[in-house]
Amino acid sequence: MxxxxxxxxxxxxxxxxxxxxxxxxxxxxxxxxxxxxxxxxxxxxxxxxxxxxxxxxxxxxxGGQVLDQFKKVEHEIPMLSLGNAFNDEDMKDFDKRVKEVVKNPRYMAELKIDGLACSLHYRNGRLYRAATRGDGVIGEEITHNVKTIRSVPLRLKKDIDIEVRGEIFMSKRTFESLNEKRAKDQLALFANPRNAAAGSVRQLDSSVAASRNLDLFLYSVPNAENLGFTSHSESLDYLDKIGLKTNRERKLCKSMNEVLDYIKTWTDKRNNLPYDIDGIVIKVDDLDKQDELGFTVKTPKWAIAFKFPAEEVSTTLKDITFTVGRTGSITPNAELEPVKVAGTTVSRATLHNEEFITLRDIRVGDRVIIRKAGDIIPEVVKPIVDERTGDEAPFKMVEDCPVCGETLERKESEADYYCVNEDCPRRLMEGLIHYASRNAMNIDGLGEKIIEQLFNEKLITSIPDIYRLTKEDLLRLERFGDKSSENLIKAINKTKDNSFDRLLFGLGIRHVGSKVANLIASKFKVVDQLMEATIDELTAINEIGEKIASSIVDYFNDEDNINMINELKELGLNMEYEVDEDIIEAEAFTEKTFVLTGTLEELKRKEAKAIIERLGGKVTGSVSKKTDVLVAGKEAGSKLDKAVKLGIEVWDEVTFLEKIKPYV
The missing domain is CATH 1.10.287.610 (Helix hairpin bin)
Structure with a gap:
């Protein structure tokens, strides 16, 4: 044996x-x-x-493992998206903003792989979980599929605990072979390698992913400081040493001019790569400086993504149609002769508003230039005037809502026209789609097509109707079976416990985005207090201007909206801003920033971090001017030196244990 x-x-x-x-x-x-x-x-x-x-x-x-469904995974450190730059001036502006905080910054420039972002967790050197980015906070577990990617080690060369992040992608050669096979089997072709990779990773049957020959490049260690690294480049070199695959085309640049040279090189050479890239990612290399620069709500201030110039093609504008948004805004859209651009076939593009069209003199029947802004959203750039035949029809803005027929209105300070009929069917439907969307209430399984089906069957016409749906209602509809009906009802009921800020965003109040909703909900805590708020009370909140405040006050002055809120209360929805129930107001910790360094004897570092956060504090990985307290265990090194130099309060382990004693 x-x-x-x-x-x-x-x-x-x-x-x-x-x-x-x-x-x-x-x-x-x-x-x-x-x-x-x-x-x-x-x-x-x-x-x-x-x-x-x-x-x-x-x-x-x-492969071979088959799941019933994907599990949700919460990222301990959010997977934030990056801000975009589209030209040299944008890059110079980024450099200028960085230099307001950092002298002589060094930048790591990396190829931006066009794929699907993911997070890998290793415990004691073994892969134990992989997850998609999702909305940045909640993703889906895809471990069974990631295990089939041969460039991902199931065991590292060192027995360590580490989280790493990267991009799953499909090579151009694999993509072409896959589509050739699908064509022979008379299956729909994938539009581009990115879509093929994303579709492969989101298969419940891992044998499908195994057959797709996926690959992965890793580009980030989210808690690199805690592992003793001082720079991003150092953390990437370490990943190479422990058997993880990084992209070797990266370059450490000493100036923005070097970055711009790197961008130019790869703009010219990108088509020669065996995989697709859609830009260049630039990061401040020094981790302490990253910490000093910090974050906005959505993006880090120390990194940016340079997007390659959008591919432009010409096609014929066959017609201009109009859609109605949830706020009643009317958007003109170009109906195009289908044309391939940036890897996908485009037959429709936005024309934004009346002013956009008239300034460019875009006419039905024109040959037009279209592109994908940031390689994502199709838009019409301009007409090709030299190719006009004289049969083209000048644009005329519609006067009535294309759905309900209500006369449109245009506000003096805005370019958009609005349908003011609050009962307009399309407005109602768009409002429901927004309410169920990922960044709002995140009702799993209640997508746009399902909402349209339910709306057309008159099963839902308002937000409260969503919570009155029954399994029996769904079973009467096409494409709904016993299990899918049960799952959707469970998903709907689950969102009753969502924090009030999600509900506030989901209500679709004009000018209230997810960030604003969170700011307001965290200030007023419960819906009843917000309903009584004045414009002065709202504008007293940092980042809330008069336009937003007026919109909120107007919304809660509407009796129909008050009645709907009361209905939702009766249906059992949470109307309070959810903070961790374990958070305790402790003067020595609340709203203070801590750094842990060295070895603690009584507590593991994870335990100390959890206690600090429970007491209202925040733990970061590196010492900066924003640090309030350094907790120094045995063998504290450079972080202790830096804290002393900056005059930051330092606690040894005995002091820390004394401070937390009343609360643990």
């Missing part, structure tokens, strides 16, 4: 080594036939001796 165990371990070591050489180093040392022979031997041994099976065996990559 010892001989069997020894052979299994030997095979695993060899196969892991060959995997790393082939998929990470791109330097295979054995022929495919040898690799396949060893893999089959290991599969046979594990099948014959299942007691020796292991989650980190190379055999786990072949």
């Amino acid at each position: 010892d001989k069997i165990i020894k052979r299994i371990h030997e095979l695993r070591e060899k196969l892991n080594k060959y995997n790393y050489e082939y998929y990470v180093l791109d330097n295979p040392t054995v022929p495919d036939s040898d690799y396949d022979r060893l893999m089959q031997e290991l599969i046979n041994l594990e099948r014959e001796y299942p007691c020796y099976n292991s989650d980190d065996s190379p055999t786990q990559r072949v």
